[in-house]
Amino acid sequence: MSRLSNALTMYMLLQGRSLIKIEELAEILEVSPRTIKGYKKDLEDAGIYIGAKSGRYGGYYLENRIDLKSLGIRKEELEALKMANEIIKSGNHVFSLDFETLANKILNIKRDFDHIDYFNKDNLKPIYMKERESEMWNIISKGIINKKKIRMLYSSIGKGIKKSEKRVRIVHPYGTFDHDGATYFFGYCEMRKEVRHFKLSRIIEVEVLEQKFAINIEYDIKNIMRKSFGIIDDDIFYLKLKISYPMSQLVKEKQYSLDQKITEVDEENIIFEANLKGYQEVKMWVLGMGSKAEVLEPERLRKDVIEEMRKLQKIYELDTNICTNE
Template sequence: MSKVSNALQMYMLLQVRSIMKVEEIADILEVSPRMVNEYKNDLEKARIYIGSKRGRNGGYYLQNTLNLKGIGITEEELEALKMANEVIQSGNYTYATEFETLSSKILNAKKDFEDISYYNKNILKPIEMKEKEKHIWTNINKAIGRKNKVEINYSSIDYNGNGPKFTTRIVHPYGVFDYEGSLYLYGYCELRKEIRFFKFLRINKYEILKDKFKINNEYNLKEIINKSFGIFNDEPIILKLKIHYPMSQIVRERQYSTNQKIEEIDNETIYFEAKLKGYKEIKSWVMSMGSLAEVIEPIRLRDEILEEVNKIRKIYE
C-alpha cells in the first residue's frame, strides 16, 4: 500500500478500536514501528491529532473524533440514511441496534426533519442465530484485519440428500459479505485450494490461529458475484427460457446478469437468455416459476427439472 493509504487505514483502525499499540498497528499494516510514527506525523499535519498513552494498556488513540458539523448534509442524504436504517432494522442485521443509534444521533440533530414512510420487507432471523452471527463476526473481523488464518469446523449441505458433511478447514479470511440476510465469510480454503464462501450459521467451531497469510490481490469478489446468479461460483452456463405472464413481467423488472437478453414473443410471453454461474440456485429459481417457465437450454437443466417433477408427482400420488 502507499503511504497515504496506510495512514488512512491507521486512522480507521483507531476510530474502531479506540487504542492500539504501535507494534500492533505495524503488524496489521505490515510496516515497521518507525513508519507508524511517520503516519502519525502525517495525520497530525491534517489536524487529526493522535495521543499516546504509556503503560501496559497504552498505545496510540485519537484525540479528536469525527465532527459532522459543517459537512453540509443534504435533505436527500438524510432521507438515504433513514431508508438505509429501515433496511437494516427490518432485516435483523448483525449491528442493527448500533446502526440505529448512530443514525438517530445524526437524524435528531436536524429537528425539522420529516419522517419517511418507508418499510423494507426482509427475511427475519431467530435471535439466537443473529447472536451467533454477531459473535463470529466480532472475532473473525479481528482475524481479517490482522491477517491471521482461521481454523473452522464447517457443516456443508449435501444436495444429494445424504445429510450434512462436517469438515475442518484452514481459511485465509479475506472479508465478509451479506447475501439474502445472512453473513458469509470468504477467503482462501487450504483444503479446497481455492476461494470459498462459508455461511456464518454453518460454522460450528472456529479458532483464530497465529499463522499469517497474504491476500491474493487478483481475486475480485464484486466481479465474481456479479457474474453469478447467486453466490455459487461454478462453471457458467447459457440459460435460455421461455417465460409466461405474470412471471414474464416480474423478470422484466429485474436484472439477473449484465449480459442478459430479453426478447418479446408477444404481450404475455418473453424469451430470456443469459450467461450465468450458480447452477443450483438457477435450478431452484426456474422451478419456483412452475409451469410459467420452460427451459430451452441447457438440456441437462431441462432433464433434471423433469426428474424433480416426477418425484413430486410420486409424493402426492
C-alpha cells in the same frame, strides 16, 4: 504500503475507535511500534493531534475528530442514510442495531427517523442466531484485517451430501458479503485448494491462528457476483426460458444478469435469455415457477427439471393412493 498510506490508514483507524494500543496498530500495519510513533509525529505535523494514554489499558486516541457538519452533507445524502438505516434495521443484518446507533451518533437525527415507515419482508432471523453470527463476524474480521489464517468447524450442505457434514477447515479469509438475507465470508480453503464461500450461520466454532497468509489468487468477488445467479461460482451457461403470467411480470421487474434479454411474445408471455453461473440455483428458481416456466435451453436443464417433476409425481401419487385406501 508507503509511509503516507500507512499514516492515513492509522488516522482512519483512530477515527473509528476511541482508543487503540500501539502494538495493535503495529500489527495491523505490519510495522514496528517505533514506526507507529513516527506516524504519530507525521500526523501531528499535519495538524492532526493524537493523545496517548499510558497503562495497561492505554493507547492512542484522536484529540480532534472530524466535524461532520463541515463536510457539507446534502439533504439527499441525509435521506439516503435515513432509508439505509430503515432497510438495515428492518431486515436480517447482524449489525442492524449497531448501524442504527451509528447513524444516530453521526447525524443526531433520531427524531427525523419517525416518519419513515419501512419493513423488509425477508424472514427474520432468531435473536440467538444474530448474536452468534455477530460473534463469528468479529472473529473472522480480525483474520481478514491481520491476514491471519482461521481454523473453523463448518457444517456443509450441498450436492452429494446426504446430511449435514461437519469438517475442520483452515481458511485464508479474504472478505465478507451478504446474499439473500444471509452473511458469508470468502477465502482460500486449504482442504478444497480453491476460494470458497462460507455461511456464517453454519460455522460451529472458529478461531484466528497466528500463521499469516498472502493473497496470491486474483478473486474479484463483485465481478463474480454480477455474473452469478446466486453465489455459486461455476461454469457460465446459456439459459433460455419461456415464462407465462404472472411470473413473466415478476421476472421483468428484476435484473438477473447484466446481459439478460427479455422478448415479449404477447401480453402474458416472454422469452428470457441470459448467460449465467450457478446451475443448481437456477434449477431451483425454474422449479419454483412451476408450470409458468418452460426451459428451452440448455437441454441438460430441461432434462433435470423433467426428472424432478417425475420425482414429485411419485411422491404425490403415493399420497393419493394412501388417501384412496383410507
